[in-house]
Amino acid sequence: MPQSSVGLSQATEDYLKAIYGLAGDQERAVQTTDLAGALAISPASVSGMLRRLSKDGLLSHLPYRGVRLTATGRRLALRVVRRHRILECYLTNRLGYDWNAVHAEAERLEHAVSDELVERMALVLGDPPYDPHGAPIPTRDGEIAVPSLIPLAEVPIGTLAELRMVDDKDAERLRYLTSLGLEVGTRFEVVDRQPFDGPVTIGLPGRPPVALGLALARTLGCRIHEPEPRSPPEDSLPAGA
Amino acid sequence: MPQSSVGLSQATEDYLKAIYGLAGDQERAVQTTDLAGALAISPASVSGMLRRLSKDGLLSHLPYRGVRLTATGRRLALRVVRRHRILECYLTNRLGYDWNAVHAEAERLEHAVSDELVERMALVLGDPPYDPHGAPIPTRDGEIAVPSLIPLAEVPIGTLAELRMVDDKDAERLRYLTSLGLEVGTRFEVVDRQPFDGPVTIGLPGRPPVALGLALARTLGCRIHEPEPRSPPEDSLPAGA
C-alpha cells in the first residue's frame, strides 16, 4: 500500500486530490458520480474506495450524501497538490517543457517525489506562488491563497481583462490557446458575447478577434482590468459566487 | 498494471533490474533465493512472480535452475537502469543531493519518469557516462560499457589505485566513505592487507592510514595506477575473472 513517499497509495492520493479539486477549497460535499467522472473510474468502485478512505479517517462519508475531506484528508490533499504544482513549475522552468506537457508528467511524479525533493525544487525556483497554468501553489504548511477570478464566460463586453488561470487537464486545449496567443498574463478585451450559450469574442493586441466556445470560456479564469462597461449586455447575470 | 510510463508495473521493473544486477552483465542464471534477498521478498512470492514474467516473455525460467533475462527483458532492464542512474546524476548535479541520498529517491522515481523527462535530464547534464557512484549509464539504445575494475580487496599491497565505483544501496556506508575522504576519483595507496579475511589498510594523501573491513573492501571497485609491487604478498591469489 505505501508506494508513495508519504505512506499513501497512489490511488489514495489521486482520490484526495480529486475530492479537494471538486470541492472548491472548502465545504461543498462531493458526489460519488462526479468523483467517478473526474477519476475515470466506475461509481461502484468509487463507492468502495470511499468506504476505505472514510475508515482511514481521511474523509467523512454520509452514504447517499457525498463526502467531505477531514482536516487530515485536506492536509494530505494539499500536500499532493503542492507536489504536483511545484513539479509543473520545475519542468517548465528548468527542463524546457511546454505548459501543455507538464500535467501528465506531474500526475505520475507527484506520487514518487519525496518532500525533500519537492522542497529542493521549490528552493531552486524561489518558491513560485503559481503553477504554469496560474493555479496557486499551497505552502509547505498547507495554506493556499485561492485567487478570486472571473470566468471569461462572465466577463462583460468591453472589459479589458487578463488571463490568469487555465484548466490544465487537456493538453490539446492548451496547445490551442497557445496558437491563439493566449497564455497566463495575456491581456485582451472582450468584444462580444452571444446569448443562448453562444461564443465569447475577444481581441488581442495585433491579432484579429477570436470567438471562443462557451465551454472553453467558462474554464478561463480572468482578472478584470477595466471595470463596468457603459451598457451591460442583456444576458448578463449578477456576478454569482 | 501499467503504472509506470512504459507499461510495466513497478514490481516488474524492480524484478528486471534486480535480475540484471545479479547476473552481472550477461549469462549467469539468477537463483530464486538471491533475487528474494535482493528484493526483500519471500522466495515463494518470487517463484510466483517469475512464472508471470516468464509467461510475459521477459525471462526464461528453468524451474529449480534459476532465470535468465530474454533479449526483451534485458532491454527493459537496461532502460530502468538508465533512468535510475540519470536520475541519480541529476539529483546530485542539479539539486544539491549528496551521493548517499540519491539512491532511495531514484528507486521510486525510476518508475514514474517518462523517457522524455529522462532524456531532457541527460541533455542538461551532457550525457554523463557514470552515475555518482561510478556505475556506467546505459545509452538510450541499450548499450552499456562495463568498466573492468578490481575490488579493493584484491589490490596488491604497495599499489597506487583510484576509487572508481561504489555500491550505492547503503547510505550509511556512503557517509562513512565520505568521512574518510573517499569518493569516486580519490587516489590512495594500499599499505597493508591482513590474511584470514583481515582488513585492508589504505593511505590517502594528508591523512593517517585507515583500515577497512574486507566486506567493505570487496565492494569498492578500483583502477590500478601503479602496476606490480616489488614483493607480492604471500596471500594474494592470481587475479580471478
Next chain:
DNA sequence: ATCATCTATTAGGCAAGCCTAATTTCGTCA
C-alpha cells in the same frame, strides 16, 4: 544408495483496487 539439508515450487490466503450487474435510496413530479 540414502539421508539430511538446502532450495524452489505449490497450495491456500489476503488486501488493494478495479469492473459489471443487481439492488436500494433519494428526490422530484404528477
Next chain:
DNA sequence: TGACGAAATTAGGCTTGCCTAATAGATGAT
C-alpha cells in the same frame, strides 16, 4: 401519496503481488 429516474451502494468477480505452510527437487556426505 406514489411512482419513476438518477445516484449510490451492494453483490460477486478478477488481477496483481505479497505472505506462510506444506511439499518436492537437488545435492553432498555418509
